[in-house]
Amino acid sequence: MRVAIAGAGAVGRAVxxxxxxxxxxxxAIFDSSGAAVDTxxxxxxxxxxxxxxxxxxxxxxxDRALDGPYxxxxxxxxxxxxxxxxxxxxxxxALERDRHLVLANKGPVAERxxxxxxxxxxxxxxxxxxxxxxxxxxxxxxxxxxxxSKVRAVRGVLNGTANFVLTRMAAEGLGYEDALLEAQDLGxxxxxxxxDVEGTDAALKGVILANVLTGGDPExxxxxxxxxxxxxxxxxALELAAEDGQTVRLIGExxxxxxxxxxxxxxxxxxxxVSGTRNIVQLDTEHAGRLNISGRGAxxxxxxxxxxxxxxxxx
Amino acid sequence: MRVAIAGAGAVGRAVxxxxxxxxxxxxAIFDSSGAAVDTxxxxxxxxxxxxxxxxxxxxxxxDRALDGPYxxxxxxxxxxxxxxxxxxxxxxxALERDRHLVLANKGPVAERxxxxxxxxxxxxxxxxxxxxxxxxxxxxxxxxxxxxSKVRAVRGVLNGTANFVLTRMAAEGLGYEDALLEAQDLGxxxxxxxxDVEGTDAALKGVILANVLTGGDPExxxxxxxxxxxxxxxxxALELAAEDGQTVRLIGExxxxxxxxxxxxxxxxxxxxVSGTRNIVQLDTEHAGRLNISGRGAxxxxxxxxxxxxxxxxx
Numbered sequence: 001m002r003v004a005i006a007g008a009g010a011v012g013r014a015v016x017x018x019x020x021x022x023x024x025x026x027x028a029i030f031d032s033s034g035a036a037v038d039t040x041x042x043x044x045x046x047x048x049x050x051x052x053x054x055x056x057x058x059x060x061x062x063d064r065a066l067d068g069p070y071x072x073x074x075x076x077x078x079x080x081x082x083x084x085x086x087x088x089x090x091x092x093x094a095l096e097r098d099r100h101l102v103l104a105n106k107g108p109v110a111e112r113x114x115x116x117x118x119x120x121x122x123x124x125x126x127x128x129x130x131x132x133x134x135x136x137x138x139x140x141x142x143x144x145x146x147x148x149s150k151v152r153a154v155r156g157v158l159n160g161t162a163n164f165v166l167t168r169m170a171a172e173g174l175g176y177e178d179a180l181l182e183a184q185d186l187g188x189x190x191x192x193x194x195x196d197v198e199g200t201d202a203a204l205k206g207v208i209l210a211n212v213l214t215g216g217d218p219e220x221x222x223x224x225x226x227x228x229x230x231x232x233x234x235x236x237a238l239e240l241a242a243e244d245g246q247t248v249r250l251i252g253e254x255x256x257x258x259x260x261x262x263x264x265x266x267x268x269x270x271x272x273x274v275s276g277t278r279n280i281v282q283l284d285t286e287h288a289g290r291l292n293i294s295g296r297g298a299x300x301x302x303x304x305x306x307x308x309x310x311x312x313x314x315x
Numbered sequence: 316m317r318v319a320i321a322g323a324g325a326v327g328r329a330v331x332x333x334x335x336x337x338x339x340x341x342x343a344i345f346d347s348s349g350a351a352v353d354t355x356x357x358x359x360x361x362x363x364x365x366x367x368x369x370x371x372x373x374x375x376x377x378d379r380a381l382d383g384p385y386x387x388x389x390x391x392x393x394x395x396x397x398x399x400x401x402x403x404x405x406x407x408x409a410l411e412r413d414r415h416l417v418l419a420n421k422g423p424v425a426e427r428x429x430x431x432x433x434x435x436x437x438x439x440x441x442x443x444x445x446x447x448x449x450x451x452x453x454x455x456x457x458x459x460x461x462x463x464s465k466v467r468a469v470r471g472v473l474n475g476t477a478n479f480v481l482t483r484m485a486a487e488g489l490g491y492e493d494a495l496l497e498a499q500d501l502g503x504x505x506x507x508x509x510x511d512v513e514g515t516d517a518a519l520k521g522v523i524l525a526n527v528l529t530g531g532d533p534e535x536x537x538x539x540x541x542x543x544x545x546x547x548x549x550x551x552a553l554e555l556a557a558e559d560g561q562t563v564r565l566i567g568e569x570x571x572x573x574x575x576x577x578x579x580x581x582x583x584x585x586x587x588x589v590s591g592t593r594n595i596v597q598l599d600t601e602h603a604g605r606l607n608i609s610g611r612g613a614x615x616x617x618x619x620x621x622x623x624x625x626x627x628x629x630x
Contacts (some may be wrong), residue, residue, distance in 0.1 A: 018602060022462060136603035138457050145453060145624040147337060269584040271609070287333060288451035288620040291610035294586070296603060305603040309460040 001311055002041075004028040004070035006090045007077035008057045011104045011131070014300030015074050015307050016044045022308045028065035034058050035065040066093050072100035072125075072314060074307055075108070079195075079204070081222060084108040091116060091127075098124035102310045104131035104303055110204040113211040114219045126314055131306035133205045134158060135297040138309070139281040140212055142293065148213050150286040155253035158205040158261075160277030160297045161189045161196035162230050162250040166263075167275050170238045170247050176231065188277055198229035199261040202252040206261055209254035220259055228262035241265055247273055316415075316626055317356075319343040319380055321405045322391035323372045326419045326446070329615030330389050330622050331359045337623045343380035349373050350380040381408050387415035387440075387629060389622055390423070394510075394519070396537060399423040406431060406442075413439035417625045419446035419618055425519040428526040429534045441629055446621035448520045449473060450612040453624070454596040455527055457608065463528050465601040470568035473520040473576075475592030475612045476504045476511035477545050477565040481578075482590050485553045485562050491546065503592055513544035514576040517567040521576055524569035535574055543577035556580055562588055 001024045005012045008031035019026050025041035036047050036058030051057045066073075073094035077087050084107035091108050094101045096119070103109055108116050109129045120127045133139045134156070143151050157163050161183060168179040180197065183189035195201050203225040210220040230250050241247050249272060251264040266272045271292050274280045279297025284290055296302040316339045320327045323346035334341050340356035351362050351373030366372045381388075388409035392402050399422035406423050409416045411434070418424055423431050424444045435442045448454045449471070458466050472478050476498060483494040495512065498504035510516050518540040525535040545565050556562050564587060566579040581587045586607050589595045594612025599605055611617040 014602075021465075136600070136606060138453070138460060138606075141456070141460060142453050145456060145627060146620065147624075147627065150336075150620070285451070285620065287329075287616040289611045289617060291451060291453075291608070293606070293608045295606035301602040302604060305461065305465070305600065309462075312460060312462065 001071045001314070002027045002069060003072055003074060003311065004065055004068065005074045005076060006030060006087070007075070007105070008051055009076060009078065010300035011303045011307070012074070012076040013048060013051070014304035015076065016042070016047060018301065018304050018308060020044065022312065024308075024311060027070050028068050029057050030062045030065040031057050035060040035062050037064050037068050039069050066090065070099060072102055072311055074102050074104065076104040076307070079105055079107045081107065081111060084111045088112055088115070092119055095119040095123040095125050095127070100125040100314045101127045102131070102307050103127070103129040104307055106132045106204040106208060109211070110207040111221050114216045117216055128310035128313065129208070130310045131303045132208050134279045134281050134293075135295065135299060136302040136305050137279055137281050137293045137295045137297065138306070139209065139293065141309070141313070142283065142291070143209070143212050146283070146285055146288070148215060151213060151283050152286065153253060153255045153284040154209045154213065154281060155251055156281040157249055157272060157274050157279050158202040158252040158281070158297070159196050159199075159250060160279055161193065162199070162202065163274065163279070164188045164277045165197065166230060166233070166238070166248055166250065169233070169235055170242060173235060173239065175235045176233060197231050199227040199250060202250060203227045203259065203261045206252040206254045206259040210256070210259045213254060213256050225259040225261060230263055233263055242268065249273060316386045316629070317342045317384060318387055318389060318626065319383065319385035320389045320391060321345060321402070322393070322420070323366055324391065324393065325615035326618045326622070327389070327391040328363060328366070329619035330391065331357070331362060333616065333619050333623060335359065337627065339623075339626060342385050343383050344372050345377045345380040346372050350375040350377050352379050352383050354384050381405060385414060387417055387626055389417050389419065391419040391622070394420055394422045396422065396426060399426045403427055403430070407434055410434040410438040410440050410442070415440040415629050416442045417446070417622050418442070418444040419622055421447045421519040421523060424526070425522040426536050429531045432531055443625035443628065444523070445625045446618045447523050449594045449596050449608075450610065450614060451617040451620050452594055452596050452608045452610045452612065453621070454524065454608065456624070456628070457598065457606070458524070458527050461598070461600055461603070463530060466528060467599045467601065468568060468570045469524045469528070469596060469598055470566055471596040472564055472587060472589050472594050473517040473567040473596070473612070474511050474565060475594055476508065477514070477517065478589065478594070479503045479592045480512065481545060481548070481553070481563055481565065484548070484550055485557060488550060488554065490550045491548060512546050514542040514565060517565060518542045518574065518576045521567040521569045521574040525571070525574045528569060528571050540574040540576060545578055548578055557583065564588060
């Protein structure tokens with residue numbers, strides 16, 4: 001497949017780097033400053049060097065990337081809420097050109113699911129978005145393979161940053177602020193961590209899962225989610241929990257009716273109590289009981305692996 | 316899809332019962348005594364009642380089922396080793412008629428992988444066998460989606476009966492024989508438990524996983540596996556392990572070079588230490604770290620769910 005990549009953050013760069021190993025050619029990549037385009041396939045190293053030295057992957061016009069020859073567009077620009085622009089526009093352009101679309105960007109799938117599916121219905125291209133939930137964890141594909149109607153609920157630890165903070169609070173008796181500072185020192189939390197610690201990121205994933213369960217009818221957006229973060233959890237809450245063999249995790253849950261994210265008491269050694277930045281997705285199925293999938297929920301190569309698995313399942 | 320089912324044990328019966336809910340018609344099913352065939356689709360309840368009352372699903376000839384109209388044959392007869400007959404013959408007949416083949420029976424996939432793939436190569440039909448490893452756990456599909464060459468090793472708890480016995484030995488300080496008797500009382504272990512407790516079942520699953528990793532080159536069969544069971548584990552071993560925060564599980568491991576099954580010391584609260592009859596499959600991946608999938612590894616509806624997911628991915 002010929003792959004065009006929108007966005008040159010950790011995920012976009014990892015897709016560029018790994019695509020060759022899966023038999024694909026990256027013919028274009030763009031970031032906010034410019035584009036690199038080569039219809040014969042870009043050399044990843046050259047592009048990545050240039051990105052590191054100049055801050056941009058290239059000086060070509062973004063339209064050359066979007067209008068150039070490719071079979072699948074990988075949408076890996078930063079998440080935006082509401083209209084999910086400019087990502088949604090890139091998605092539209094790919095589908096209107098009858099190209100496939102693989103998203104790592106949660107915005108369009110969480111905020112404009114029905115619009116995205118409507119574009120897909122009018123296109124010869126297919127939309128996939130495994131990478132939007134749980135990084136390398138094959139949550140979406142497993143729901144699709146089981147049949148969405150055969151899955152009653154999906155829950156889990158959907159944000160590695162919040163989970164790292166809670167894990168450190170429990171393990172070391174740290175307060176929230178100290179655990180957050182440690183996470184920021186290690187690069188696990190952003191300078192502005194609100195997207196992760198307030199539950200927004202987990203909620204977007206919950207919304208995507210709910211949309212997969214319902215097929216978009218009803219359609220969920222972030223506005224439909226009930227969201228509590230971890231910013232107000234005192235160290236004493238984790239100590240009290242531990243005395244009772246429990247711990248606290250930020251759990252996201254999606255059903256066909258609701259999306260909820262909030263801190264929950266769970267058994268300390270229970271299945272959902274994954275440690276550090278790991279994620280877990282738990283499916284309650286109709287005929288096969290409970291299925292748990294845990295793994296790395298974020299990171300460039302991890303998320304790129306999900307993107308490349310999606311590309312592998314196309315046509 | 317029109318589905319024909321070879322075998323009317325727990326899995327075959329569950330496929331018959333659940334297929335309609337996935338939009339499929341079962342047009343034939345046979346057991347060792349006879350067959351039921353209806354080109355318009357069988358009524359599951361009628362067939363299951365008859366099986367319960369007479370011991371057989373019907374009085375029609377097996378050849379009528381195998382030669383009748385269907386799109387996919389589900390092979391769910393009992394495992395046989397070596398030439399994997401008579402199952403392999405049913406597989407051959409389906410593929411030679413250009414029908415799809417979905418196996419729940421480990422025999423042909425573990426013992427005659429290359430022969431099966433060769434038949435598939437000459438057929439318009441596709442071979443799938445998710446249900447042969449870990450029941451409802453999507454192990455095979457996940458390896459395929461990641462790309463087998465991107466998975467270094469697969470290990471896990473692949474036999475629920477052995478895991479139940481070890482779990483009860485650890486939890487209650489029972490000896491092996493007492494834990495086995497309890498398992499037999501509960502219907503978790505067979506009257507002759509050797510296939511499970513000697514590691515053969517787990518080894519067949521390991522062989523299948525190794526064949527998926529290598530694509531059959533080299534090809535593995537049961538004869539290539541190094542297998543130790545749990546029959547010689549004394550209660551004292553579990554007590555000693557527990558003093559050190561460890562426990563014992565029967566772990567199967569497949570790489571591109573080896574298949575090994577044996578009791579291993581693992582952390583008591585570690586990821587691999589699933590309880591009771593649950594299974595877990597752990598993938599070491601090239602770019603996405605470690606992925607764990609746990610769930611129900613056996614049972615009619617659970618295994619039928621994997622069969623029906625395979626059918627859903629056909630064509």
